[in-house]
Amino acid sequence: MLILNIGYAKSATTFLQKQIFPNLPGVNYIGRRYGDGLSSSAKADWVYDFVFSDDISGTNFADIINDSIADKSQANIISHEVLLRPYKTYRLLQRLKDLENHVGKIRFIVSIRNQADVILSRCVHDRALADYSIVDALDFEGVTECQWPVCSRDKQSFWKNETCTCKKAGIKFINVPFYNYLNLMCQLSSLFGEENVHFTVSENLRKNVEGEVNSLTNFLGTNNLESEVLRRLSQKTENVQRNQSLYEEVRRDYISSGKRQEVFEYFKASNRLLSETKQLDLETHGYF
Numbered sequence: 001m002l003i004l005n006i007g008y009a010k011s012a013t014t015f016l017q018k019q020i021f022p023n024l025p026g027v028n029y030i031g032r033r034y035g036d037g038l039s040s041s042a043k044a045d046w047v048y049d050f051v052f053s054d055d056i057s058g059t060n061f062a063d064i065i066n067d068s069i070a071d072k073s074q075a076n077i078i079s080h081e082v083l084l085r086p087y088k089t090y091r092l093l094q095r096l097k098d099l100e101n102h103v104g105k106i107r108f109i110v111s112i113r114n115q116a117d118v119i120l121s122r123c124v125h126d127r128a129l130a131d132y133s134i135v136d137a138l139d140f141e142g143v144t145e146c147q148w149p150v151c152s153r154d155k156q157s158f159w160k161n162e163t164c165t166c167k168k169a170g171i172k173f174i175n176v177p178f179y180n181y182l183n184l185m186c187q188l189s190s191l192f193g194e195e196n197v198h199f200t201v202s203e204n205l206r207k208n209v210e211g212e213v214n215s216l217t218n219f220l221g222t223n224n225l226e227s228e229v230l231r232r233l234s235q236k237t238e239n240v241q242r243n244q245s246l247y248e249e250v251r252r253d254y255i256s257s258g259k260r261q262e263v264f265e266y267f268k269a270s271n272r273l274l275s276e277t278k279q280l281d282l283e284t285h286g287y288f
Contacts, residue, residue, distance in 0.1 A: 002065065003107045003220065004096070005079035005200075008179070010121040011113035012202040017079045019233055020213060026222040028076045030068045041068075047080040051092065058095065062102030069103070075220045079109075086142070086178035090187055097191045105196070108188055109216070113202035114287050115179045115271075116263045120254055124247050126172035134250050135257045140266065142177040144169070176263065182270040185278070199278055203285040209234045 005021070007013055014034070021029040031044035040046070050061045069076045085092070100106050112118075123134045144165070166172045177183075181199070188197045198219040204212040210230045217224050225233075254260045268288035275282035282288065 001075055001105055001107065002069070002103050003075055003077045003109060004083060005077060005109040005111065007081040007084035008111055008113070008118060009081040009084075010118045010125065011111040012200070012205050013079065013081050013111050015205060016109075016111060016200065020216070021077050021079055023225060023229055023233075024075075024077075024217065024220070024222055025225070026074060027220065028069065028074060030065070030076060030078045032078075032080050044078060044080050047078070047082055050095075051082050051085065058098045058102055062099060065099075065103055075222055077109075084110075084184075086175035089178065089184075093187055093191055100192075106192060107196040107198070107219075108192065109198050109200055109219075110181070110184065110188070111200045111202060112181050114282075114285055115181075115267045116260050116286075118202075119174055119176070119179065119263055120251060120260070122174055123172075123254075124243070124250050126174075127246060127250060129166075129172055130170050132171045133257075134254050135259055137171050137174050138176055138259055138263070139173050140176045140262075142175045144173045176266065180267065180270055182274040182277075185274060197278075199274075199280055201280060201282070201285065 005013065005016060017032050018034055021027065022033070031042055032047075033042045033044070046061075046064050065076075065078070083092070083096075096106060113121075119138070120134070123137055126137070185194070185197055185199075198216065200212060200216060213230065213233070214224050264286075271282050271287040274280065275287065
């Protein structure tokens with residue numbers, strides 16, 4: 001059984017990749033892994049090849065995956081945020097559906113975080129590329145979205161390629177509709193079945209890591225983490241801003257412009273439905 005953790009970026013995916021997935025009992029964690037000296041394969045860089053182009057066949061991608069699967073009857077996890085991008089999202093999900101013909105059943109872990117917060121973090125991260133306002137970056141229509149990786153064949157040349165839509169405008173656009181978690185759930189459910197879609201709530205990982213991890217292991221059908229591992233993890237969930245001054249600058253602009261409230265209003269109805277459908281209690285964390 002193959003499980004894909006597909007993001008969202010800035011929703012504790014790195015924490016899952018570093019601290020949770022490698023420690024889950026009865027799970028073969030294929031990658032993405034972090035650390036000096038690791039091979040490209042261990043970092044799951046081959047995922048980019050599949051995402052970059054429709055020319056990469058499901059057969060070729062499946063061969064790489066199958067070589068990494070020790071036992072198809074156990075949970076084999078690949079975690080990579082690049083598997084979920086705003087550009088042609090549904091087309092990529094369809095290609096993953098085709099992949100089932102080669103690797104068997106695929107299940108999904110979707111990491112989420114309050115959109116008003118994850119979009120702020122996304123902008124702070126992207127502001128390293130250029131100086132612009134979050135007000136100008138937010139695209140509520142999804143028509144000026146960043147098309148990476150289509151605009152660059154090399155994942156390292158983002159923002160360096162003259163065909164990059166964002167570079168031409170001097171703004172790394174944020175496709176707001178892309179963060180509609182209910183819409184993604186419906187797309188995944190229609191292709192793979194709702195029972196094969198699990199949501200991991202970033203806020204719960206910080207405030208109740210044991211409960212969130214137990215929910216994850218129930219979905220995977222594996223044993224829970226040992227209490228000592230959970231105790232250690234609970235001490236590593238604090239989110240640290242790498243550039244506090246930039247974060248505060250963007251946050252002030254975000255709030256004073258009214259855009260944070262606009263993002264909240266944009267998603268609150270769909271978040272309520274998602275919370276009810278998947279029993280996530282998102283209201284506790286201010287999703288609606």
